[in-house]
Structure formats: C-alpha cells, structure tokens
Amino acid sequence: MTGLPQTNAERIVDLIDAGTACLERNERKQAADRYAEASGILFREAAQEQTATQKLALVKRAQQLLSTVHLLRGEPDHASGVRTSGASQSSGGTGSESEENEQTFETLQSNIKFDDVAGLADVKEALHLRLIYPLRHPEKLSRYGLQSGGGMLLYGPPGTGKTMIAKAVAGELSLPFFAIKPAEILSKFFGESTQKMAALFEHARSFSTGSVIFIDEIDSIGGARGEDGSSEASRRLVTQLLQELDGVQGQDEGLLFLAATNEPWLLDAALLRPGRFDEKCFVGLPDHEARVVLLGLQLKKCWIEENLTTAELAIETEGFSGADLVCLCERAKQIPFRDAVVNGIERPLQRKDFEAAIQIVKPSVTKASLQKYQEYSDG
Ligand SMILES: Nc1ncnc2c1ncn2[C@@H]1O[C@H](COP(=O)(O)OP(=O)(O)O)[C@@H](O)[C@H]1O
Numbered sequence: 001m002t003g004l005p006q007t008n009a010e011r012i013v014d015l016i017d018a019g020t021a022c023l024e025r026n027e028r029k030q031a032a033d034r035y036a037e038a039s040g041i042l043f044r045e046a047a048q049e050q051t052a053t054q055k056l057a058l059v060k061r062a063q064q065l066l067s068t069v070h071l072l073r074g075e076p077d078h079a080s081g082v083r084t085s086g087a088s089q090s091s092g093g094t095g096s097e098s099e100e101n102e103q104t105f106e107t108l109q110s111n112i113k114f115d116d117v118a119g120l121a122d123v124k125e126a127l128h129l130r131l132i133y134p135l136r137h138p139e140k141l142s143r144y145g146l147q148s149g150g151g152m153l154l155y156g157p158p159g160t161g162k163t164m165i166a167k168a169v170a171g172e173l174s175l176p177f178f179a180i181k182p183a184e185i186l187s188k189f190f191g192e193s194t195q196k197m198a199a200l201f202e203h204a205r206s207f208s209t210g211s212v213i214f215i216d217e218i219d220s221i222g223g224a225r226g227e228d229g230s231s232e233a234s235r236r237l238v239t240q241l242l243q244e245l246d247g248v249q250g251q252d253e254g255l256l257f258l259a260a261t262n263e264p265w266l267l268d269a270a271l272l273r274p275g276r277f278d279e280k281c282f283v284g285l286p287d288h289e290a291r292v293v294l295l296g297l298q299l300k301k302c303w304i305e306e307n308l309t310t311a312e313l314a315i316e317t318e319g320f321s322g323a324d325l326v327c328l329c330e331r332a333k334q335i336p337f338r339d340a341v342v343n344g345i346e347r348p349l350q351r352k353d354f355e356a357a358i359q360i361v362k363p364s365v366t367k368a369s370l371q372k373y374q375e376y377s378d379g
C-alpha cells in the first residue's frame with residue numbers, strides 16, 4: 001500500500017477481486033456488497049463518460065455486476081443479460097437455486113445472417129471453410145482427408161462485429177449453438193463454475209448432429225494462469241476448459257468451437273495450441289466499402305435527404321468501428337426526430353445532422369491499439 005489515492009478503475013478492480021474472494025469462501029452477502037459498490041462506481045463513471053460506446057460498455061458492465069448482486073441476494077433480476085443457461089424446460093420460475101441446478105443449457109437462436117455483417121470477407125471465408133462447409137459437405141471433406149471440428153479464435157478491437165459474426169454462424173447453421181461468457185459462468189455459479197462448464201460440454205456433445213460452442217470474451221478467464229491477478233476460480237475454469245477442448249479433439253468430430261476476444265495477448269498460450277483454438281482470425285475495422293454497406297444498413301429505413309450519400313459519409317468516417325458507425329447514425333437520426341417532435345419541423349435527415357453527430361461520436365479504436373493488434377498478428 002503506497003497511500004496514494006486510488007483511481008476509480010483501481011477501486012473497481014479491488015472491489016471485484018474482494019467480492020470474488022468472498023465468493024470462494026462462500027460469503028455471499030459480503031460478496032454482494034462488494035459487487036454492489038463496484039457497480040455503483042461504474043454507473044457513476046458511465047454517467048460522466050462522453051463517448052457513447054464507452055458509456056454503453058460501462059453501463060453493461062455495471063448491469064452485469066448488479067445482476068450478480070441480485071442473484072447473490074436472492075432478489076429477482078429483471079435486467080439480467082445472462083444467457084449462459086436457461087430454464088428451457090422450466091415454466092419461467094423465479095430462478096431459485098434448486099431450479100438453477102435443474103436447468104439445461106439454452107441454445108442461442110439467432111436470425112442474424114452473414115449478409116447482415118458488413119465487410120469481413122476473410123473472416124466469413126475462414127468461418128465457411130472451418131465450420132460451415134465441413135458440416136454441409138462431409139463427404140467432400142473426407143475425400144480430401146480433412147476432419148471437421150476444432151476451434152477458431154476471433155480477435156480484434158471492440159465493436160468490430162466479433163460477437164455479431166459468431167451469432168451469424170448460429171443464424172446460418174441449423175445446429176445447436178451454445179453461447180457462453182466465462183465471466184458470467186464464474187459469477188453466476190460461484191464455486192460450481194467448473195462443473196457447469198463440464199455439464200455444458202457434455203450436453204453439447206450429446207447432439208449427434210454436431211453443435212457449436214461459442215465462448216465470448218474468453219480473455220476474461222483465459223488469461224495466463226501463472227499471473228498475479230487471475231483468481232483461483234478463473235484459473236480452475238481455464239484448466240477445465242483445456243480438458244474439455246482436448247476431449248473433443250480425441251473423440252467427437254462434430255463439436256465446433258468459436259471464441260472471441262479483444263485482448264488475444266492476454267490468453268494462456270495453452271489455449272492456442274493445435275487442436276484447441278489453433279486458427280486465429282483478425283476482425284478489424286471496416287474498410288471504405290464495408291462502411292458504405294454498414295451505413296446503408298443503418299439508414300435503410302430512415303427518411304434521408306436525396307443528395308446525402310453513404311459513399312461520402314464513408315469517406316468521413318475512416319477509423320470508425322462498426323459499433324461507432326451504429327452509434328453515429330443513431331445520434332444523427334435523433335436530431336431531425338427531435339426537431340419533428342419538439343419544433344414541429346418535418347424534414348429528412350441531412351448532412352448537417354451527421355456533421356453535428358460527428359462532433360460528438362468519435363472513433364473508439366486508437367492507432368496505438370491497432371498497432372498492438374498488428375504486432376500480435378505478425379507474431
Ligand atoms: N461488421 C459489422 N457489420 C454490421 N454491424 C456491425 C459490424 N461491426 C459492428 N457492428 C455493429 O456494432 C455492434 C457491436 O458489435 P459486436 O459484434 O458486439 O462487436 P465486438 O464483439 O467485436 O466487440 C453490433 O451489434 C452491430 O450493430
């Protein structure tokens with residue numbers, strides 16, 4: 001302890017660590033108090049944050065923590081985004097503990113298709129070759145002595161569509177698709193997280209048609225196990241995950257893995273060995289053409305001025321991530337909408353609205369962080 005004032009970020013990390021330590025001792029009430037305090041700080045930080053994407057990320061994190069607090073305190077949680085498992089057989093109960101134990105894992109239903117994802121042609125091609133074609137053409141696969149199965153890691157800056165493209169895989173394949181966030185497993189199932197993970201894999205393997213397991217934000221547990229700061233619980237979960245991945249390589253061909261991370265360099269090297277997440281795929285910022293497509297999708301249903309073209313807007317939004325572009329469009333659309341409601345002025349979306357929005361919504365991915373991905377990709 002240096003006695004220096006703590007930053008909020010440090011305070012949050014400390015509180016979460018303290019909460020997790022309480023959980024490991026099964027002190028739920030104390031854990032809930034720590035998480036609640038961390039969540040409160042996050043909400044306050046979010047309120048002060050200027051960048052919309054950052055604000056959203058902070059709010060999301062704060063809500064996740066709050067869901068955990070509700071769970072620990074046995075309170076109903078209406079805002080929970082947890083979809084690690086679901087009561088697909090129960091009748092929408094209260095989520096009591098005994099009920100949770102009986103839950104089966106819910107598959108992700110997605111109607112997102114590859115065409116909804118702008119750009120990322122290489123990523124789509126890799127996903128086809130590794131996941132989709134092998135399932136659709138098993139006879140051709142074996143003719144070339146190839147095997148289906150194995151894992152792919154999607155990595156790249158936040159907001160570039162990693163989660164979205166994984167959901168598109170679910171939307172394209174008519175296979176059971178299990179989406180998990182390890183951090184949610186850890187917080188939701190406390191001491192039981194390794195058993196939950198094992199149960200999920202067992203369940204996924206039971207489909208003779210094959211199935212897909214998608215581990216989003218894998219860095220939240222996949223961090224190098226030896227390092228300080230990775231909690232005992234998350235270390236155990238990584239070890240469990242490695243065992244499960246190896247099991248698959250040995251026996252079952254039909255189970256596919258997909259994982260996503262913003263921080264691939266944090267991952268335990270063991271996760272990236274052959275037979276595990278051995279294929280890595282960079283998901284980068286949208287290029288000009290992809291921005292045109294994305295802006296077009298965002299403005300499809302909007303009343304816009306005739307001479308406002310997505311090609312021009314795409315030029316002005318170089319460096320924006322997909323999520324930044326969505327945010328920018330929302331912001332711009334709110335201006336004429338507000339004019340119509342408050343001032344009674346009915347007009348289409350105009351260039352000046354974008355100019356105003358672009359003053360506020362800035363690209364969230366820095367050049368320095370892009371450089372870091374480049375260095376990682378170059379090995
Ligand atoms: N390539 C893309 N095409 C279409 N929309 C995108 C794309 N990338 C990001 N988005 C938008 O941004 C949102 C956040 O993207 P997400 O997949 O969660 O990013 P990541 O998982 O890489 O952080 C998506 O829901 C979508 O609206």
Ligand SMILES: [Mg+2]
Nearest residue numbers: 162163216260
């Ligand atoms: Mg994501």
